[in-house]
Amino acid sequence: MDILYILDILGTFAFAISGALVASKKGFDIFGVVIIAFVTAVGGGILRDIMINYYPINWIGNLNYVWTILLAVLFVFLFKSKIEPLRKTMFLFDTTGIAVFTLLGTEKCLNYGLQPFVAVIMGVVSAVMGGVVRDVLTQKTPLIFKKEIYALACFIGAFTFLGLKKIGLPLNLQYAFTIFTVMAIRLVAVKYKLELPKIENDLFGKIKK
């Protein structure tokens, strides 16, 4: 059994749960919750595969993703009041999710023959765009544009992966270090409430004040 595949299913499960929680808070019915869970979990991969013209796109080639998502919604339906207090566990799930999706997306695009920098962007797209679609459909300002270092963690992780590939580390170590990088950055950013600067005003505007 492939470790990456297991992580992929885990990431899908985590993202589906995050989508299901947001949708059920918005008062969506069960079917609406399934749809939001679905787009959250596979939306980033759909966008990536469509942009690189990869076929069959992620969830079409393997129905296990769909079953995983349905299982996640069932899980939320049964245990919602138990999950919500487990913020830390959920956060770990989500962080694992973006780390794995970044790695898988970048690797897929490299294997597909795309330029390294395009592969890096696609890794980020894979990891964050599902959440963006979730937020658009539930009418929230997409979190990733404001939240503590989120997409940037994926970006750095994807670059790290390129570096490790060049060094020629064993494949499993490449995977492990990449996932570790994304998770570590994200965890540290959240723990210390690190945020990226905003462009409230330009540099010179700041100096003048």
Place this chain on the structure above:
Amino acid sequence: MDILYILDILGTFAFAISGALVASKKGFDIFGVVIIAFVTAVGGGILRDIMINYYPINWIGNLNYVWTILLAVLFVFLFKSKIEPLRKTMFLFDTTGIAVFTLLGTEKCLNYGLQPFVAVIMGVVSAVMGGVVRDVLTQKTPLIFKKEIYALACFIGAFTFLGLKKIGLPLNLQYAFTIFTVMAIRLVAVKYKLELPKIENDLFGKIKK
């Protein structure tokens, strides 16, 4: 003349009208109304065709869809005050639309060689995603996530279609029964205000109370 094609054009007309009405209520100008009518009518099919890599996508292969949409906008422009009270007629149009689009989407994907369950999902996508894009662009919470059994009716209809195919019913009866199933579920749901359960709290949370 193909009966499915006629129904397809009718469904396109109905969806375009629904898009045009929403957009004109939001104060969009005529060109904005055309764009919303367009995405409402062909958005679901675009998403389906892009995801299954079918080319040329729905409206590109046959300009009659575009003419139908422009006709629908002209119709709204001329008769808006007459259409609005005709809610029941419009509702019937819309219901015919989702029924036909579910059938056409599912059949297209089956003929294209996709797994039956993927074809069912694509049937639902064809029927409901145009409306979702319409709601996103006009800043409403997508209705289908809350409304009386909407996407579920398509889902059950698409499954019914699979079943009828397996039984080996004559093609026209397969079509008729599938469309009937979607419409019947939707009409009954609206008449008796049936709604799917929501995940306000989990099962055990409910029992505790």
Place this chain on the structure above:
Amino acid sequence: MDILYILDILGTFAFAISGALVASKKGFDIFGVVIIAFVTAVGGGILRDIMINYYPINWIGNLNYVWTILLAVLFVFLFKSKIEPLRKTMFLFDTTGIAVFTLLGTEKCLNYGLQPFVAVIMGVVSAVMGGVVRDVLTQKTPLIFKKEIYALACFIGAFTFLGLKKIGLPLNLQYAFTIFTVMAIRLVAVKYKLELPKIENDLFGKIKK
């Protein structure tokens, strides 16, 4: 050096700046600003290329677009307070942008063998859809649906281009006139606050009053 390519880069720069300004006003962090600048600048072209199944899609084939966008964000970061008062300059940039994108999109689709009317629609998609995605992600009602003659200017420009092609004007003149047409319509519309009619009520409803 190809004049169209230069204009394309200029249009990309202008659109990226417009995206970066909107995103920084919404309080997005630097990475969020980059993402919005990116989708604003290449979103229309992505949608066009995906719909016509053209591969590699716009920005994947040539990383200069990505560098241009990053440069634009840096520019906003450094000079925001200087740019904002330059509304007229920015407006000229944006207008050049939609004019060039309309031309390039229409031409690409014609060369790709699509029907002329489809090419016209795709020209408009190329020019306006990036802005629509920007507005959706920053939770604004997409401007183009209400603003002074915007998409229509592109539409007329694309048709003009078809006409000039038929007449058989030298290629450079075709380009120049098309860009001029879009820009002139947009500039006149804004100067005289021309707006397209809305469907507040239907024609007969108006007559009755």
